[in-house]
Amino acid sequence: MARQYRPLRGVRVLAFEAAFSLPAGTRTLSELGAEVVRISRPVRVSSNYITVVDGGGLGKPSVSINLKHEAGQALARDLAARADIVCNNFRPHVMAAFGLDYPALRARRPDIIVLQLTGYGSEQPWGDYPAYGPSVEAAGGLNLLTGAATDPPVRAGSGVFADQAGGRYAALALIAALEHRRRTGAGQFIDLSMCEAITHLTGDRALGTALTGALPARRGNRDAVAAPHGVYPCRGDDSWLALSVQTDAQWRALRTLLAASVLDDPALEDAAGRRAAHDTIDAAVRLWTQDRDKHEAAALLQAHGIPAGPVQSVSDIAFDPHLMARGAFAMVSHQRPILGHTAHPHLTTPWQATGRRRAPLPDIRDDGQDNAAVLRRWLGLRPRQVAALLRQGALLPLAEMQVDGTPPAPGAPHDPEFGERLGLPAAGEAAR
């Protein structure tokens, strides 16, 4: 069997994190072999259901420090002094109030790497403004790049798009900092803005505006050059095919496949002609797609060398045969059944080292489940010392994760047989 790929083996990360952005980034570090310890509940957290299904807690041992207690803060500082990386995604004043900000941590360990992830960065005027992913997507410029000219600004439908982007940039910044420390011995403080991550991802558009004075054109699903370019309805409810013809050769292949006389017009031989007749072409493509299955239509177009693909729903992605063949999902076995099943698939870090195996993805841990193990490994504490910390109130008692389902949103499609279709082992049944 191939060897596990763990380039960050032995790196210790102490994460004061909640919700979705930083957990996404530190989970990447954990999947690359780092030991990421999650300090549970420094402040209010969202519902366990969302925390669990989001998957940000997977693979991270949990220590339940009571940060409101002075002895808890001292314990956190002791752990931080043994960490390579300390990171948090609370508002800037939170860690300072606990005596866990960069100056305090650096005094104990000069080469420490500290990352603070916030919506807008910790400087004023907006450093203390609360933010969720969709707010910073709007402020970062994404909404006014999305949609057609006649649309209002359109938001990403995900809800966690910027959280994930912020997490990705956090992982990048932290690994770059580790490499910098390896070369120079110096630690650093990283102050990351989720809003700026969104702007950086689309920075070419802002640069174009700065250069020409013109705002980027909002074309919906159309393209500045390629045509035809868009989504077309297929058989079934809310079922669509995406198609983008980028070369004249692809156009000729499409024309042959569709065999519609309206497309034989010589004016359509080049992209400019096709852009001018986009509506006419769209109507012909729609006639071809509307009675077809989106997956079959995409496969047929791709067999003719034409870039096309199904617009994938959440369930399409869960069953995507290509993603499955590449091992994009890991089946996470639960320590207790969650919502009636003992294991669920989760997306893993979206890249791989060829010929190597991904590190396994252990289940989310209960708050405080790893108090004894981590405090022994990191600080050499004995069980009775840990018990004393618990009695003293520096550690919070073990809290079992309770996960209650949420009713489906009104109007959302619901698949009552998802468990069987995904092959999820049911509670009370041996895992397959």
Added chain:
Amino acid sequence: MMRVLDLSSGVAGPFSSLLLAEAGADVITVRPPGEPAAVDPAQYAYLHRRKRSVTLDVRRRAGRELFLRLAAGADAVVESGAPGELRRLRLTHRTLRRANPNLVLASITPFGLSGPRRDWQGSELVWQAMGGVMQATGFDGEPPLKLGGDIAQAIAGVNAATALLAAVYGVRTGRERAVHLDIAIQETLPPHWARHISQYTYSGTGMRRESREVGRQGFPHTMMAADGWVYLLALRAEWEAFACFLGLDQFLTPEWSDAGTRMQRWGEIEPAFEAAIAGKSRYQWFADAAQQGYTFAPIHTAADLTGSPQQAARGFFQPAAIGEHEVPCAGLPFHSAVPPHRPNAAPYPGQHGEEVLGQVAGAAELAALRKAGVI
């Protein structure tokens, strides 16, 4: 200093090496001689700033040999050829490692180096469609919408840069041998709506795009303030407190306390709601909402961004040179302890040919290669 050779084209590969260059790496773009000029000069400038550039035809034997000499002094190579192209070029990871046992190779491809769709053609639209998020973007009863920008490719670039840094760190610290990284652009997008995928795998629940009129909160999240669009997000807000905050006192009576009722009778609320929002500027709403714990935000245009006081306080936009122009350009969303190695300008193709290739070849050899059209 980390040195990276970038053979890639498109957006994802150059964006990955841009991130490395911004974080202080020495990035050398290697492209064949005589390529046509970029269609979009701003995009070219954005993706290639802070790098050096050589033109070198690795398809020719002498060019390939020179490339291997460069690889001997590099930490990593980025490439974006179709699966199988490295074999045709005789530049597989095995060959590269003979030149440099510690060399990390990152292949960025549309659908990856393995799997049933590895030979499918991609495009920004196709990646967004197949990677997700698009199904959820747009409005109920209308087609799904592509997100703006080349965002799927840019995200693939962030992942590739992270993968590459971790791999180089693993090699340099003796934790790992040099690996060949396989980054599929399609695969990097699904995590950006992982929660929704998991809502299906945990509860069987799918997703429907939101209503154009009332969104999901029972009021539109996007409205016109006095000076432009503002984003209204008030998760878990009590209606009474929220209506009071907006100055909609006429809707504080019990008949409006139910969310379903408000959605049904939105037409009666809308005029007053719109008028209230239009009464203040975007930044005023942003500041006032933050005071109450509501997460409003100004909806910035590409032009507004450079004027934001927060970005000014952080020095996020730095001048970049494009031709004779000096224009503000987005930098990394965090302050890097390592200053970038090169100026905030894109080189012309081949600009650093002599200084880079002069390190691995003599003047006479370079002159002969130039004459043969290899460099």
